[in-house]
Amino acid sequence: MSGGLRPGDPARLGGYEVLDRLGDGGMGSVFLARSPQGRRVAVKVVRAELSHDEEFRGRFRSEVNRAREVPPFCTAEVLDADPDHDPPYLVVEYVEGPSLAQVVREQGPLGAARLHSIAVGVATALTAIHGAGVIHRDLKPANVLVAPGGIKVIDFGIARAFEATSQHTRTNQMVGTVSYMAPERFDTESGRPVGPAADIFAWGALVAHAATGRNPFGGDSATAIAMRILTQPPDLTGLGGPLRELVSRALEKDPAARPTARELLDGLLAAAHSGGSGGQAQLLDGSPSLATAGRAGSRRRRWLTALAATAAMIAVLVPAFLFGPKLLDRQSKPDPAGSTATGSPAPSGPAVTASASTSGKPTASPSASVDPTRAILAGQRRILVHLVEIDRDLSLPSYGEVEVGNGTGKDALFVLEPIGVDYMIKSVNPDIAHRPCLGVKVDSEGYGSLVGTDCRPTKATLFGLSREGKDDKGRTSYAIVNDEHGVVQWSPTKREIYVEFLGDAPIDTTFSLVDRGAV
Numbered sequence: 001m002s003g004g005l006r007p008g009d010p011a012r013l014g015g016y017e018v019l020d021r022l023g024d025g026g027m028g029s030v031f032l033a034r035s036p037q038g039r040r041v042a043v044k045v046v047r048a049e050l051s052h053d054e055e056f057r058g059r060f061r062s063e064v065n066r067a068r069e070v071p072p073f074c075t076a077e078v079l080d081a082d083p084d085h086d087p088p089y090l091v092v093e094y095v096e097g098p099s100l101a102q103v104v105r106e107q108g109p110l111g112a113a114r115l116h117s118i119a120v121g122v123a124t125a126l127t128a129i130h131g132a133g134v135i136h137r138d139l140k141p142a143n144v145l146v147a148p149g150g151i152k153v154i155d156f157g158i159a160r161a162f163e164a165t166s167q168h169t170r171t172n173q174m175v176g177t178v179s180y181m182a183p184e185r186f187d188t189e190s191g192r193p194v195g196p197a198a199d200i201f202a203w204g205a206l207v208a209h210a211a212t213g214r215n216p217f218g219g220d221s222a223t224a225i226a227m228r229i230l231t232q233p234p235d236l237t238g239l240g241g242p243l244r245e246l247v248s249r250a251l252e253k254d255p256a257a258r259p260t261a262r263e264l265l266d267g268l269l270a271a272a273h274s275g276g277s278g279g280q281a282q283l284l285d286g287s288p289s290l291a292t293a294g295r296a297g298s299r300r301r302r303w304l305t306a307l308a309a310t311a312a313m314i315a316v317l318v319p320a321f322l323f324g325p326k327l328l329d330r331q332s333k334p335d336p337a338g339s340t341a342t343g344s345p346a347p348s349g350p351a352v353t354a355s356a357s358t359s360g361k362p363t364a365s366p367s368a369s370v371d372p373t374r375a376i377l378a379g380q381r382r383i384l385v386h387l388v389e390i391d392r393d394l395s396l397p398s399y400g401e402v403e404v405g406n407g408t409g410k411d412a413l414f415v416l417e418p419i420g421v422d423y424m425i426k427s428v429n430p431d432i433a434h435r436p437c438l439g440v441k442v443d444s445e446g447y448g449s450l451v452g453t454d455c456r457p458t459k460a461t462l463f464g465l466s467r468e469g470k471d472d473k474g475r476t477s478y479a480i481v482n483d484e485h486g487v488v489q490w491s492p493t494k495r496e497i498y499v500e501f502l503g504d505a506p507i508d509t510t511f512s513l514v515d516r517g518a519v
Helices: 054-067 100-107 112-131 159-163 196-212 222-231 241-250 261-274 279-283 290-305 308-317 372-377
Strands: 016-025 028-034 040-046 078-082 089-093 144-147 150-153 354-356 362-364 381-387 392-395 403-405 414-419 422-427 437-442 448-453 464-470 476-482 486-491 496-500 511-518
Touching (some): 112 144, 112 150, 112 196, 196 241, 196 261, 241 261, 372 381, 372 511, 422 464
Antiparallel strands (some): 040 089, 078 089, 354 362, 381 414, 392 403, 476 486, 486 496
16 A cells, blocks of 8 residues: 655665655555566665664574575565665565455455465465474564465564564563464563464464454453453354364464464365365364375375475365466475575576376476486485584484484485475385384473384474575585474584474574485
8 A cells, every 4th residue: 555755765775766655564664666677576664773783683684584485475575685774674575465454444354265265375374484484473464465366474574583672672562463462472571482383373363353354352452452362262253164163273372282384274275175074173183193184185285295286276275366376387395495486596407397196296207307406305316314514414223213324324315205395204224114204202301302203294203494504515404393393403412313492592403415316
């Protein structure tokens, strides 16, 4: 929405020509601008008082780099940023279309089909955002844009840079909108970092608002709303069917009781596939396994793995007016190594020509020249999982305890098996007939280690790959992250692999994937 330029507004920001004022928020002002290439973009200029704060600039730079890793098919792509400018600014894709807040305000609660499409679209965006190691922290209807090509979630991840810069917030002040804040957001005493589950709570409140036109914890003041969020169940009157069950789970007080974004998406697709009966209950019975939906669940997970191979399924599940050609044109799952699907340059070399095998896994055309990185991420190549910091490799001997070795022998050979936006890491050692996949085992004291386990997609066996730089051979290096248990780490003192949540601490253990030939 145009607000018109005001006296004192900048004419240029870096190389961007400012055209119009789009709006204001708690973090700053947003302008419509033209890039040097002539593209219309949105430029968010942060508050002037942060310009000379080095702590803020460092956090802002870090959060922008993480936000750039998010695949842009359901988010406004981060294009550029200048944390050193006075004032700092962020450049994102300009999305032309009303916000969900505006749609509900002007048109009233959404009908069932459109509501389900919004729920799927935002859950898909959260799956991509969380898969890149980013937490939105300010998800609300005003940050969901309903564009002709599909919904777009905006302003993801950047809120942490503002909230963490404590001298620029009043005591107990938080970045965000109270109506969509999870209960743990109000716990200012513990110092525990906010996790992805807070975004899931916001998703539940957002979907409830879109369905009913009101917030499920409505009150006449921010304090009253906060107290209801902390102490009262949500009011979901007017929301029915399987979607009500998912929203109710998303609004649990305990973060551990909420589904992940990936589980939300799986449940939404199950509801659409089953017409709201039978199969939905299987996904809501509290089982930690994502495989409880049987063969239909497997088909849905393969949809996330190869978007193009199942474009017809998306067309059935999501009306074209919300998920248009921008999503359907994607040729593969989001590529943590950097592909055209993420808005980053694709790896050098010719691309893979992929087709769907009878098992649902993409296979390379025999006539195509295979780019190793893409083939590795598609599960078509054997790999060493190389621990960059100590120049060693993971191995899984037949007795099932993950070790670190010199990368020789069949114990060190693995393959990635894509499951949605995550992966199972499977040994290709022919001597391991049982428990060939890496999984997290937690002991009685809460200590997490890597072990061999059955190859079923569960919270313990699914790992995300987050790009962290390059190794000494120029290969992309990754953090290996389990949503439920944390980041895979190496202990130089105990000389063993373990898994833990890091909070705001930097990741100090990275892995690269070394090609060892076709599977």
